[in-house]
Every structure is written in C-alpha cells, then in structure tokens.
Amino acid sequence: MGERVRIAIVGSGPAGLSAAAHAAKLGLSHILLEKTDHLSDTIFKYQKGKHVMATPSQLVLRADLDFEAGKRETVLGTWDSMTAAAGVKVRYNAEVKSITGTGEEIPGSIQKIVSRKRDGTSETKELQRLAPPYKLKLTDGDEVIADTVIFAIGTQGNPNLMGCPGGDLPHVQYQLDDPAEYNDEHIFVIGGGDAGIENALGLAADAAQGNVVTLVNRSAEFSTAKGANVKALLAARDAGRISIMTGTTTRTIETGWVTLDTPDGEVRARCDRLIARMGSAPPRGFVEACGVEFASNDRLAFPKLSAVFESTAPGIFVVGALAGYPLIKHCMNQGYDVVEFINGNTDLKPADEPILEAKFRSLPGNRSVGEWLEFLRSNVSILEGMSALQMREFMLDSEARAYRAGDVIFERNAPGSSLFGIAEGQVLVEINPTNPAITVPLGKGTIFGEVGLISGRRRGATIRAGTDCILVEISRTAALKLMSAVPTAQREVTRITTERSLLQIFKSGLTPADLTDVIASAKVETIRAGQTIIKEGETGDDIFIVRSGSMIVEKAIGGKPVFLSYVPAGSYVGEMAVIDGGARTATVRAAVKSDVIRISGESFRALLDAKPGLSAKLRDEMANRTQLNNFIESKKDSFSGVVEMYTGVANFLVDNGVGEATDVLLIDEKLCIGCDNCEKACADSHDGLSRLDREAGRTYAHLHVPTSCRHCEHPHCMADCPPNAIHRGPTGEVYIDETCIGCGNCQRNCPYGVIRMDKVPPKKPWLINWLLFGQGPGPGEPDKKWSYSKSKAGVEAPKKAIKCDMCSGQTGGPACVRACPTGAAIRVSPEQFLSVALLDRGGD
Amino acid sequence: MASRSQPGGRAVTRAPRDIAHEGFLTHARSRWLKISLGLSALAIAVYVLTDPAPRPNGGSFAGYLLGTIGALMIVWLSLIGLRKRIITTKPFSLKAWTSAHVYLGLSLIVIGTLHTGFQLGWNVHSLSYVLMMIVIISGLYGIIVYARLPAQLSANRNEATQPQMLEAIRTLDRQLDTAAQPLDKASADLVRMSLEECEVSGNLWERLTGRHPKCGNKRARDAVQDIVSQQMRSGKPDPALTQILFLLERKDAALAQARRHIRMKTQLEIWLYIHVPVTMALLAALIAHILSVFLYW
Numbered sequence A: 001m002g003e004r005v006r007i008a009i010v011g012s013g014p015a016g017l018s019a020a021a022h023a024a025k026l027g028l029s030h031i032l033l034e035k036t037d038h039l040s041d042t043i044f045k046y047q048k049g050k051h052v053m054a055t056p057s058q059l060v061l062r063a064d065l066d067f068e069a070g071k072r073e074t075v076l077g078t079w080d081s082m083t084a085a086a087g088v089k090v091r092y093n094a095e096v097k098s099i100t101g102t103g104e105e106i107p108g109s110i111q112k113i114v115s116r117k118r119d120g121t122s123e124t125k126e127l128q129r130l131a132p133p134y135k136l137k138l139t140d141g142d143e144v145i146a147d148t149v150i151f152a153i154g155t156q157g158n159p160n161l162m163g164c165p166g167g168d169l170p171h172v173q174y175q176l177d178d179p180a181e182y183n184d185e186h187i188f189v190i191g192g193g194d195a196g197i198e199n200a201l202g203l204a205a206d207a208a209q210g211n212v213v214t215l216v217n218r219s220a221e222f223s224t225a226k227g228a229n230v231k232a233l234l235a236a237r238d239a240g241r242i243s244i245m246t247g248t249t250t251r252t253i254e255t256g257w258v259t260l261d262t263p264d265g266e267v268r269a270r271c272d273r274l275i276a277r278m279g280s281a282p283p284r285g286f287v288e289a290c291g292v293e294f295a296s297n298d299r300l301a302f303p304k305l306s307a308v309f310e311s312t313a314p315g316i317f318v319v320g321a322l323a324g325y326p327l328i329k330h331c332m333n334q335g336y337d338v339v340e341f342i343n344g345n346t347d348l349k350p351a352d353e354p355i356l357e358a359k360f361r362s363l364p365g366n367r368s369v370g371e372w373l374e375f376l377r378s379n380v381s382i383l384e385g386m387s388a389l390q391m392r393e394f395m396l397d398s399e400a401r402a403y404r405a406g407d408v409i410f411e412r413n414a415p416g417s418s419l420f421g422i423a424e425g426q427v428l429v430e431i432n433p434t435n436p437a438i439t440v441p442l443g444k445g446t447i448f449g450e451v452g453l454i455s456g457r458r459r460g461a462t463i464r465a466g467t468d469c470i471l472v473e474i475s476r477t478a479a480l481k482l483m484s485a486v487p488t489a490q491r492e493v494t495r496i497t498t499e500r501s502l503l504q505i506f507k508s509g510l511t512p513a514d515l516t517d518v519i520a521s522a523k524v525e526t527i528r529a530g531q532t533i534i535k536e537g538e539t540g541d542d543i544f545i546v547r548s549g550s551m552i553v554e555k556a557i558g559g560k561p562v563f564l565s566y567v568p569a570g571s572y573v574g575e576m577a578v579i580d581g582g583a584r585t586a587t588v589r590a591a592v593k594s595d596v597i598r599i600s601g602e603s604f605r606a607l608l609d610a611k612p613g614l615s616a617k618l619r620d621e622m623a624n625r626t627q628l629n630n631f632i633e634s635k636k637d638s639f640s641g642v643v644e645m646y647t648g649v650a651n652f653l654v655d656n657g658v659g660e661a662t663d664v665l666l667i668d669e670k671l672c673i674g675c676d677n678c679e680k681a682c683a684d685s686h687d688g689l690s691r692l693d694r695e696a697g698r699t700y701a702h703l704h705v706p707t708s709c710r711h712c713e714h715p716h717c718m719a720d721c722p723p724n725a726i727h728r729g730p731t732g733e734v735y736i737d738e739t740c741i742g743c744g745n746c747q748r749n750c751p752y753g754v755i756r757m758d759k760v761p762p763k764k765p766w767l768i769n770w771l772l773f774g775q776g777p778g779p780g781e782p783d784k785k786w787s788y789s790k791s792k793a794g795v796e797a798p799k800k801a802i803k804c805d806m807c808s809g810q811t812g813g814p815a816c817v818r819a820c821p822t823g824a825a826i827r828v829s830p831e832q833f834l835s836v837a838l839l840d841r842g843g844d
Numbered sequence B: 001m002a003s004r005s006q007p008g009g010r011a012v013t014r015a016p017r018d019i020a021h022e023g024f025l026t027h028a029r030s031r032w033l034k035i036s037l038g039l040s041a042l043a044i045a046v047y048v049l050t051d052p053a054p055r056p057n058g059g060s061f062a063g064y065l066l067g068t069i070g071a072l073m074i075v076w077l078s079l080i081g082l083r084k085r086i087i088t089t090k091p092f093s094l095k096a097w098t099s100a101h102v103y104l105g106l107s108l109i110v111i112g113t114l115h116t117g118f119q120l121g122w123n124v125h126s127l128s129y130v131l132m133m134i135v136i137i138s139g140l141y142g143i144i145v146y147a148r149l150p151a152q153l154s155a156n157r158n159e160a161t162q163p164q165m166l167e168a169i170r171t172l173d174r175q176l177d178t179a180a181q182p183l184d185k186a187s188a189d190l191v192r193m194s195l196e197e198c199e200v201s202g203n204l205w206e207r208l209t210g211r212h213p214k215c216g217n218k219r220a221r222d223a224v225q226d227i228v229s230q231q232m233r234s235g236k237p238d239p240a241l242t243q244i245l246f247l248l249e250r251k252d253a254a255l256a257q258a259r260r261h262i263r264m265k266t267q268l269e270i271w272l273y274i275h276v277p278v279t280m281a282l283l284a285a286l287i288a289h290i291l292s293v294f295l296y297w
Helices: A014-026 A072-086 A194-204 A227-238 A284-289 A328-342 A353-361 A369-379 A388-396 A450-455 A476-485 A487-506 A512-521 A575-580 A601-610 A612-638 A640-655 A677-684 A716-720 A745-749 A767-773 A784-790 A838-843 B027-049 B061-078 B094-116 B124-157 B162-179 B185-196 B204-209 B216-234 B239-270 B272-296
Strands: A003-010 A030-033 A096-101 A105-116 A122-130 A134-138 A143-151 A186-190 A212-216 A242-245 A249-254 A257-262 A265-270 A273-276 A316-318 A398-403 A408-410 A419-424 A427-430 A439-442 A462-465 A469-474 A523-527 A532-534 A543-548 A550-557 A560-568 A587-590 A594-599 A664-668 A693-700 A703-707 A726-728 A734-736 A756-758 A800-802 A825-828
Touching: A003 A014, A003 A134, A003 A328, A014 A030, A014 A072, A014 A328, A030 A143, A096 A122, A105 A284, A143 A328, A186 A194, A186 A265, A194 A212, A194 A227, A194 A242, A227 A242, A227 B162, A316 A328, A353 A369, A353 A388, A353 A398, A369 A388, A369 A419, A388 A398, A388 A476, A450 A487, A450 A543, A469 A476, A476 A487, A487 A512, A487 A543, A487 A594, A487 A612, A512 A601, A543 A550, A550 A594, A550 A612, A550 A640, A560 A612, A560 A640, A575 A601, A575 A612, A594 A601, A601 A612, A612 A640, A640 A693, A640 A703, A677 A693, A693 B124, A716 A734, A716 A745, A734 A800, B027 B061, B027 B094, B061 B094, B061 B272, B094 B124, B124 B239, B124 B272, B162 B185, B162 B239, B185 B216, B185 B239, B204 B239, B216 B239, B239 B272
Parallel strands: A003 A030, A003 A143, A143 A316, A186 A212, A186 A273, A212 A242
Antiparallel strands: A096 A134, A105 A122, A134 A143, A249 A257, A257 A265, A398 A469, A408 A462, A419 A469, A427 A439, A427 A462, A523 A594, A532 A587, A543 A594, A550 A560, A550 A587, A664 A703, A664 A825, A693 A703, A726 A734, A756 A800
C-alpha cells in the first residue's frame, strides 16, 4: 500500500504548482506528481531566454507563487525557489499510469468511452465509476492513495503511437536518447518534424557507425520543421548519408522489415529499428479512462466540469489548459481556487469576477454577475445546455449589450464573424437592401449573425433593434467552443443557417413555412479540397449551397478541363439540372475544404412548382451561366491557347490558397522590376518590420503569389491563439492585437508561412538625415546588425507575431500596392480576379 | 488597436485602391501620355505662332513661358526620388507618379528644345540643355529595360529567390569539397580552382554583361571534362572524377542562372547611377542658368 494523502496533484505546470503551493500553505496533506525530473515541463521546454508573457493584464493573480512577465529562466527560477520554500511535497519522475476509485461502485455512474479509429469505425467501452479514495498507479510500480485528485496535466500529451500492424513490436521506439548507441542498423525515422529530422541527422552524423538511415514523411513538404533543420537534412541526403521518402506512410511492421506506401506504390525494406516521432496525442484517452467525461467527441472538446472544477468522477478535479484555460495566469488562479474549493470554501468568487462585472455594468436591470449569467443562459436557446462554469468562461469571450429601439446592430457588408443571441426584445432584419422599411422580425431566444460565423464572409443584411433589447454577442472563438461543447447548440445553428441561407439566396418572397420540406431533406456535408460534388455528364438533380469554403466549376472542352467560374461561400450550384432536367453540364469541385448543404432535387422541384417567382429568378441566373459557358466555348475555337492559359492561371491561384482568401497580393512579373519598394513601404508603415516577402512564393505564367497574408475566410492562424489576440477588423483584415504572447502557434498554423515572430526594431533617424548625411539604415526594414547596435542594452524586447493588417486605418489602402512604381503589385479578392477578366491576360 | 476590437457592426468602406491591372505605361488609360502629347503640341503651337525678332530664343515671351514650364517640371520630376521613399498613410500611387514622370519627362525634349530656340553654344545655358538630354536619354533606357526585362527576370528566377540561388551554389561548393577528398593533388587543385577562383557576381562590367571569361569553375570543368573523356577512351573513367564533373556541371548551371539574375538586376539599376547624379548636376546648372540670365543679360 502506498502513501495516503488528501490531495494528489498530477502535473507541475502553472496550475499544478499553484495548487500544490496553496495546499502546502493551508497545511493539507498533498503530493505533487511530476512525470519528468523538473517542474513545469512545458515552460521548461521553451527555448532559452524566451520572454514569457503575463496576459490578460486586467486579470489579477491569485496564487501563493509569484508570476510576472519575464525571461523563461527567471520565471522557472522563481517557481523553483518558492516551491521549495513553501514546503511543497514534490515527487519527480512519477508518471501516473492509471487512476481508479477504491470505494464502492457509484450506482448509475457509468462512463461511456468512444474510441474512433482512422477507418471511421468506432468502439464504445463502458466503465463503472468507483467512489473515492483514488488509487494512482505510477509507471515505476508505486502507488499513491488520495481522497481527491487534481488533474493539471496540460495538453502536451504523450507521443503519437504507430497505428499500423506491428506498431507494438519491441524495435519500434518513440524517443532517441543517444544516437551513438546504434551501429550497422537499418533505421527508419518516421515523421518530418524537428524531432524526427534531428534524430535522423544524429543517427547518420558519424559514417563510422554504419547506420542506413531513412526518414519517412507523410506529406511532400517539411512544413512543420525549422528551415535550418530541413536544409541540414537535404544536405545530408545530397551527401548520400540519409534517404528521404516523402508522401509515404507506414503500412505494416514486421521483425526486421517494414512495408511502406509510397507515391509509386508499396515498398518493403529492411528495418532493424523504427523511431516514430509523429507529434503528441492529446491526453484525452488517459483522462477519460480515469472516469472524466468530455463534453463531446469533437477534437476541441474539454472535460465536463462543475462550477468548482469537479469532473464527472467525484473527487477528480481538472484545471489549467486541459480544462480549456491555456494562459498561465488563469492556470495559477485555478490551482489556488480548486484547493480552496476542496478545502470547503465554496463561496469563493473566481478571480475573473471583476471582468464579468465590468461586462454587465452598462446593462439595465441591476443584476449580479450570477443572475446575469443565468438570465442569458435561460433566455437564449442555444446557451441552455451549458453549465455555470461554462457560462462564465463563455462570457469572458463574449459581450452582453443593451440596444435602444432603432439602433443598428450591424450593417450589410460589414465584416464580422460573431454570433448574436437575443436575450430580451426583438430585432428587425432588413431583407431588401434598397428599401430598409421591409423587415423580418426575430424574437427573444433566437440567434442571428450566423452567416458571418459559418462562411467567414461579410454580413448579408442590416439588422437593427426593433424594441429595446439585450443581446449577447458571441465571438467566433466562443461560438465554435460552444458548438463543440453543446451538441444541441450545434444542431440549432445548423438548422437556422440552412433555413436562412435558403431564404437569403432565393429571396423571391419565400417564407420559412415554404421551406419546411426542403430543410427536412437538407444535409450538411463536408467536402475535401479537390473532391467533386457534381460531375459533368452524370445524372443527378441535387442542389448544393456552399456554406463555407469555395468551389470551382469546370467543363471539359476538347478533352481538357476548362475553368468556368469560381463559386464563393453563400452561392449555390446544380440548379440547371433541376430546371431543365438534363445531365450535369459542368463539373464542380471544392477549391478548399468546404461545407455544403445538399438539397434533394425532388423537394426543390416541389418548391419551384409552388413558387413561380423563384423559378423565373433561377431561369434568369441560368441564362447568365449558359452565356458564360458559350462565351468561353467560343473563345476556345478562336484562341485555344488563351483559354488554356486562363484555366492554368485559375488553377494555379486556387492551388495557392486563393480559394479561401478574401484579399490576396498578386505580383505581375511582367512588370515587377524587383526594386522591393513594396517590402520597404510595408516596413516603413508598420513599426519597421515587413510583413511580406516579395521574392518567395509560387509563380505561374509570370503571375506571382508572394508570401503575404491572404486574409482567409476561416483564418488558420486563429485556430489556436491562447490569448485570443487574432481578430477580423472592420475592413475585413485579419490582425493580431497587442495581447499577443509570442507563443508562435499562429505561425505554425498558417499554411502559407506569412506570419513571422520578431521584435520591433528601434526607431530610425529621419529619412532626410539618411538622404543628406547617410544616417541610419535608410528606407525599409533595418538589418539585424543595425537594430542590435541601436537597441538599449539590458532591455529585452519580446518577440511577437507579425502579419499583414492590410494597412487598415491608412486612408490610402495597402502600402505595398501604393508604393509599387510600375503597377506590378495588386491586392484583389478572388471574385474580382478569378473571373472572365482573366481571359484578357492570356492575350497579351 | 483596442478601439478596433470593439464591436462596430458598421460596414466600413475600405480605403479606395487601385485594382486595375495596368502597368505604369498604360496607367489610367495612358492619361499622362495624352497630357504630355497635348503639352508638346501646345508648346509647338506657341513656338510656331509667335514670331519674335530677331529670332526665337529664350529671352522672348515664348522662351520665358517654355523655360518656366520646363524648369518647374524638372524640379517636380526630380522629386520622385523623395516621393518613392516617403511612405505616408494617405492615398497616393507611385505608379501614377512614375507614369507622369515618364511622359512629362519625355515631353521635356520638345519643351526644352523649343526653349533654346535651337541656339546652342559653349556656355552654362547649353550645359543645362545637354545635361537634361543625358537625363532623358538615360531615362529612355530605363523605360526600355523596365518594359523588357521583368518577364525575363521572372522566367530565369523560376521561383527561386536570390538568396536561394546563392545558397545552391554554396551547397554545391560543400559537396565538391567533400567529393574532392579522395582525389590526387592535381585533380584536387582543379576542384580548388572552382572553389577559390570563382566569383558569382564579379566587377561592374562582369555584372552588367554576365560574361565571366576567367571563371574558375568553367576552367575546372573543361579540364576535368578533358581528363574524363581521355579516361573514357582508354577504358573506365575514375568514378570519383565523374562525380566531380557532374557537380562542376551542376555548379556551372547554377552560376549561369545566378549571373543572369545579377546581370538583369544590374541592368535594371545601372541607368539610375547616371540618371540621378546628372539630375543633381542639371539642377545646379539650371540654377546657374536662371541666375545668370536674370543678373547678366
């Protein structure tokens, strides 16, 4: 029997440390279990000297440990010494293998664990929860008995395992401690990230070891690895020391052999050792096995928690990043709070109380924070499924506002990706842009603004308050979290978006009642990039509404696919077959990963029969499309080269992410003289740092897509920003605000490499001083040497994420375009550029 | 910043921008070409329609008019150097400036020449005229290379950036160095020639023409090629040496690409080294010309 404590804390990151320090201060018997031999492994692994930031600044720190922004070493040093001084009982190298209750079976408390496999099938296991105290088994065989467990293990997780047959053989390993250990072996390293490349290089470094090293990468590019590592790897390949297999996956592993799926077919090769470095899996599986239930099967889901951070397993508490709070200050506050809760102080107000108070202060009605949260939760239908704790977190990312009758909430064509819920009152939607008097009312409980959220496009209609009303504006992040956490919210949003996009697209006096059958037949489908939804020549009469992403339409002319048009989110395709009943006249495929609403032709035809106005409108539109087809076909006869060029350019742009762009910088290399004035202008209008790399990037037919932000409809950079610092601005630009903590997630998530991490250089002397006296580095971004020599000694400037903000706030528009002397640089939206106007390009 | 994250819900109209896909020569449907042609026609009309005695010269009414217009234009045209470096937030288009600069500059040929009344001599007045013509002719060269070279530059680049081209050559150098280790002294010296006597860019003439007759890599390649062909005739060539030859050939191709790139970049810039300093000289001569006319005529 192992040691018995009141609180066992798993993980010694900011949350775990803070909890342990508070437990020590209160004199509660506790133990802090840390997997590695040092505290706070995630921050320990930051690069040397990294500036750790302390956001959000308005949140007060409530912990027994100090924390302020500073160097990694200072932060860790403070925690080490304060942990020791507080008398925290730490056990290093203690990895927890399992946690099980030792009490009686809790009646009715059965955990269902769904594990999904790659092939799409899933398996459900049932787990009977047992009452505390809990037994924590460690990997070294030891055990700890604890009344309560605090999970503070973060999201870093454990290495991804080989899923293929043979992945459990003894010669498959997940780390490499000393490359010098192995000699004369055929070694495969799986994974082209930094870890995999460094391992492979280490194994091949000394030719005398006689290892035959092969690096296997799933994709064709090494996009997640550092540039220097990739360069070293390619040099090692050119020198014949390493083989590289890209676009390759592992099929099976046997003793002494491995079988791989390569782009050229299956390959079986000798393999004495296989080192898998394929990133880490989130720790969800382990946490679930301990009896902690997650809110949904969504990848983004967090554990279900009560207002005191208690999970579905009584006595197991979850705090920190695993609970959905990635910022250090949040984590430390929660560590403190959870120990207070366990110690019986359930009246403790969370540290974010003042922030929420400030949010509700301007509202009429004089309610307390708790009352407001309950008011919103019970009045807005999609919020009903949330717990008190979820509501609190949700409100931190959202705003509650009161509007007077007649106030405009948002205007047509305003950018915006937030969702609104009506908690009190009524709003009016102006459905006719030319006549604001024609409106449709939306009442209490419902939502609006969902089109902007789902499609990432501009607002489709102006909405104003019909009566005095109280609305909750749910930011994009909060809305996505909400939908992943509350399945009913997800369903409701989908139903409403389907109905409204139909009404908005087809207009013609349709009412929701007309659409009942159509909506019942509608299905939301996710389409992979490149996947075809309509094939030319096939029969079929379903109509597709593009909900998010975009499509391209192609037609085979003379045996070759010719680009016809670009279909952005919010449009529809497939109506021709419904109207004239013929075979499909063109092929439609997804330009990027897209969501479409599929409506069955049958139910749509019934609608058309009932609504002649709609039928006429569709016929008009169809005539336009037929005209375009004929126009391109006629061009094909006279200038086939022109049409081919047109298709080539269109496909090139789509391949380079223009299909998900809202605004993209293009350079006509027939005009570009390479003066880099665009880069200089960019640097000079933005703190001295250029946000574009003119020369880098792909080129097709002298049309160049430089490395510069495309302001995607669904920005990849926003996906995982701990301080939620990335927003879409009023003119559609995606920008990063000053709360950036410099973590680099956005840089890693951007598939186009347009975000850089850098510090703002010192101010340059005036231009005239450079022109006349040669002072300073001149126009453009100063070189590193100059910046270094001019920066104040001892003052450490933090590196932050830097990206294009489309020069918002500058009345002249993008500086790169303004500063181009020859007119080579243009910034356009894909609809502007991917049109028939392209045909003129091929002609010159 | 903070104000931007506030809810607006307003449809803010985006700053107007030029999305017309037109180069500087055709900017705004060749607006400045038309203006310049009009200006030149006007100047000719003034010149022809006035008949000063004893003969046309800078001192007549028409002469003063053309001279004043010309001098003001020269001052304005020279300001483009400043304009392109001052990046303000206000709407302006350097393309429009370039377009106007090009066409108004060309119209100075007409205006300036008519201003002289075709009287030239060895004096400060004619010096201004000659300097002006040098600036215009260098500018004409600039227009020609701006119109012709970008497409070639882009085709030659083939998506590689300049640092990447240089890095490719350095990588080949490293591989040559490794591959030369097992060679005998004579062959190793040939490789050394490629490594040590081969400059990518060279002096101004070499940069401008792209010709490097004494390129160490080329000499090394030819020499190794000779040895390998000889060995081929007499039996089996040394595999180490064929590998060297392969690397030298690859380096040759990489050098050729980088040098073409540098040649075109140099050609795109070189004329500015005449255009700008002579403009400075022109401004000085112009001041002397104007002062002397008013003080000593």
